[in-house]
Amino acid sequence: MRKKKPSERKTNKLDQSLIVHAAIDIIQEEGIDKLTMRRLAQKLNIKGASLYWHVQDKNELLSLAAEEICQRIQFPDERLPWEEQLLEFGRRCRNTYLQIRNSVHVLVATPPITPYRMHLIHKINRLFELAGFKKEDVFSAGWMLNNYICSFILDEYRLADMESDVGVPDLEREFYFGIDVLIKGFRYKLQEGRTKL
């Protein structure tokens, strides 16, 4: 995307937002493999090559989509105890990731360097800092949490497809089991750090 003069920016923003939403729709309904520049253009009644006026390349498109998806995740009330914030954050992530089917595929395919995604990371880090984690562990803990949530939901997409097998577990229960394992593990680490002092 070339830079725009302020006067152009509004319509352009609308165009980009339109494109991004169309892309998310395709991902949601047909899966990420089906999101091709030509298919997306078709949905917008233009030709594939035209997209490159609005967007630098497919990577930028995916990054915009990822940012859009994350913006639906509100960070919980920071006055709650950190355990409850974590639980609530997990719940909210899962909600939007399930609401926008296959959205996690977009997140793992793009680097978390867009504004709102970085904001969420910052909030999580602050949560662990305030909880009392050592500097080095703050990063690890946030990383673990994000990886747990994303990889769980990715598997949840797959398992939800094949409901044929009776052996499909209660995925909601499984999810919170894992969140709780993390919380209890983190709490242990916190106490371990304290008793050392």
Added chain:
Amino acid sequence: MRKKKPSERKTNKLDQSLIVHAAIDIIQEEGIDKLTMRRLAQKLNIKGASLYWHVQDKNELLSLAAEEICQRIQFPDERLPWEEQLLEFGRRCRNTYLQIRNSVHVLVATPPITPYRMHLIHKINRLFELAGFKKEDVFSAGWMLNNYICSFILDEYRLADMESDVGVPDLEREFYFGIDVLIKGFRYKLQEGRTKL
């Protein structure tokens, strides 16, 4: 792959193993994106189309590679306490995943339905059963462990690339921090289950 008479099997097995090893070499040295049927054929001094005599399609090739990779992971001594088995298992996974660079990309791209991979899953499940986990939690715990290890190593590949930033953390330490969080979280769940009885 069509079925082979026993007399043919030996040479064929060798061919397939040759192909799979060449594929792993490409993944290791050039990344999984560079593994194309044509590039692989080139490395074997044949043409792309020829590969389809030895292998059904690219998916089968990746599954064979995944199985090959997993066979390098030995399950630890089962007489150790379950915490130590888990720690050792994590260490061994990380070793082979780092030794064969980008191997985790192969694992996450293929379903874990080949013999040795299922064997490893079975071993992990048995570990959690013997440790005293409830039936439903055995599955969740093994799942968490695998997802943690894989997503960590995937990020480790990326971070190890950009050593430019001084901010790259001590990845070995980070890894065992996470394993320990899981172990301590699991232990809590175990006690929780016991006190309820």
Added chain:
DNA sequence: ACCTGAACACCGTTCAAGT
């Protein structure tokens, strides 16, 4: 039994040319 050339139906991306 094993390999090949040529083709098919796709990709992402570029770019001169249109309006």
Added chain:
DNA sequence: ACCTGAACACCGTTCAAGT
């Protein structure tokens, strides 16, 4: 300012044809 047709350099895969 925005869109297009045509092309480029790729994919995975198939298949008749060679040896």
